[in-house]
Amino acid sequence: MTKLRLRISISLDGYVAGPEQSVNEPLGVGGERLHDWVVPLRVWRSMHGKEGGEVNANSAVAEESMANIGATIMGRNMFGGDPGPWRTEHPWNGWWGNQPPFHHPVFVLTHHARAPLMLSDTTFTFVTSGIQAALEQARRAARGKDVALAGGAKACAQYLAAGLVDEMELHQVPILLGSGARLFDGAGNDLHGLTLTRTVAGPGVTHLKFERPVR
Amino acid sequence: MTKLRLRISISLDGYVAGPEQSVNEPLGVGGERLHDWVVPLRVWRSMHGKEGGEVNANSAVAEESMANIGATIMGRNMFGGDPGPWRTEHPWNGWWGNQPPFHHPVFVLTHHARAPLMLSDTTFTFVTSGIQAALEQARRAARGKDVALAGGAKACAQYLAAGLVDEMELHQVPILLGSGARLFDGAGNDLHGLTLTRTVAGPGVTHLKFERPVR
Numbered sequence: 001m002t003k004l005r006l007r008i009s010i011s012l013d014g015y016v017a018g019p020e021q022s023v024n025e026p027l028g029v030g031g032e033r034l035h036d037w038v039v040p041l042r043v044w045r046s047m048h049g050k051e052g053g054e055v056n057a058n059s060a061v062a063e064e065s066m067a068n069i070g071a072t073i074m075g076r077n078m079f080g081g082d083p084g085p086w087r088t089e090h091p092w093n094g095w096w097g098n099q100p101p102f103h104h105p106v107f108v109l110t111h112h113a114r115a116p117l118m119l120s121d122t123t124f125t126f127v128t129s130g131i132q133a134a135l136e137q138a139r140r141a142a143r144g145k146d147v148a149l150a151g152g153a154k155a156c157a158q159y160l161a162a163g164l165v166d167e168m169e170l171h172q173v174p175i176l177l178g179s180g181a182r183l184f185d186g187a188g189n190d191l192h193g194l195t196l197t198r199t200v201a202g203p204g205v206t207h208l209k210f211e212r213p214v215r
Numbered sequence: 216m217t218k219l220r221l222r223i224s225i226s227l228d229g230y231v232a233g234p235e236q237s238v239n240e241p242l243g244v245g246g247e248r249l250h251d252w253v254v255p256l257r258v259w260r261s262m263h264g265k266e267g268g269e270v271n272a273n274s275a276v277a278e279e280s281m282a283n284i285g286a287t288i289m290g291r292n293m294f295g296g297d298p299g300p301w302r303t304e305h306p307w308n309g310w311w312g313n314q315p316p317f318h319h320p321v322f323v324l325t326h327h328a329r330a331p332l333m334l335s336d337t338t339f340t341f342v343t344s345g346i347q348a349a350l351e352q353a354r355r356a357a358r359g360k361d362v363a364l365a366g367g368a369k370a371c372a373q374y375l376a377a378g379l380v381d382e383m384e385l386h387q388v389p390i391l392l393g394s395g396a397r398l399f400d401g402a403g404n405d406l407h408g409l410t411l412t413r414t415v416a417g418p419g420v421t422h423l424k425f426e427r428p429v430r
Contacts, residue, residue, distance in 0.1 A: 012406075170227075174410070176403065189394070191227075191390065201414035
């Protein structure tokens with residue numbers, strides 16, 4: 001069974017991005033600190049075509065979280081660009097340049113229709129028919145592998161509230177951001193069976209893995 | 216040096232009490248779930264004059280968090296009673312009956328003056344001159360031991376924002392409460408040197424200890 005897996009870095013006060021997100025600061029003010037634990041890792045650098053890097057207690061968790069992913073779902077805010085209808089000239093094509101690091105199909109939740117966007121070996125499909133439809137498309141596209149739920153906060157909260165998340169790994173970074181986008185705003189008061197099954201304390205981060213029996 | 220130590224149970228979504236706190240539900244709807252990890256422990260039962268109880272991976276953390284406390288600070292909302300001036304007849308005397316479990320001086324932050332309240336071997340002193348004054352009084356009263364910051368959310372956030380907390384132990388319970396009182400609301404975006412120094416995974420809870428060099 002293809003699982004929907006949410007993996008995200010989160011501050012101690014529950015933010016997955018800082019305030020004032022913009023083209024220059026896609027993670028908001030201070031939000032890049034959420035990724036300080038992963039960026040120096042060899043496994044991260046390798047995924048982004050770079051050599052070298054560290055190996056530490058975070059490496060195995062990072063490797064596991066990146067493994068066996070056949071498709072990714074993200075919200076419009078994570079894909080980026082101005083809100084509202086897509087521009088007809090020079091539309092926003094994401095943060096990742098011409099060589100996105102996904103290497104598999106990506107489904108973007110949006111209220112505004114747009115033709116699929118192909119960049120290198122990644123195809124972005126824009127889904128206007130809701131989270132359930134996006135999940136069905138992503139499951140098919142994943143060809144037996146799992147589906148990653150990448151962000152942002154609102155997209156994650158919608159899937160959590162609907163009880164559609166099969167596995168959640170929170171990379172909890174011991175900092176306060178004070179404001180920004182909160183992961184659990186709108187997620188309700190029910191984890192729908194997601195149970196803490198593993199805690200790993202690594203340098204600069206605590207990894208909390210939640211699982212439930214696949215239905 | 217007498218440390219100010221914040222020890223509190225907190226949900227995954229950052230709440231230290233559920234919504235709709237009242238005399239019947241002092242921890243708000245669902246809030247009692249935050250204490251499910253500690254109430255069955257032998258160390259907890261012993262502190263409340265009961266025999267028996269469990270010993271597990273949470274026991275040592277609970278014992279440590281209760282040890283070497285010479286005074287407690289709490290906010291008016293945690294002490295309880297209606298907001299506003301104290302009633303002159305039948306004033307609210309706390310949640311704990313005639314035998315409060317503190318056994319040391321307790322300082323209650325309030326905007327409304329009130330004479331000290333003695334219940335068994337616990338004296339509640341009502342401090343109207345602010346968090347710094349309450350801390351100074353509590354430090355003196357602790358006679359070389361540490362001062363506990365017990366809650367509620369607003370009192371904790373004030374001390375955190377002012378950089379006055381020397382040690383913080385979060386007992387993070389893997390549940391969502393959805394709404395209620397958030398610990399870090401108003402705490403700002405700076406932990407003032409508090410650094411994650413220990414992670415303990417116990418049954419039903421993850422303990423995150425933050426420390427900084429005592430100044």
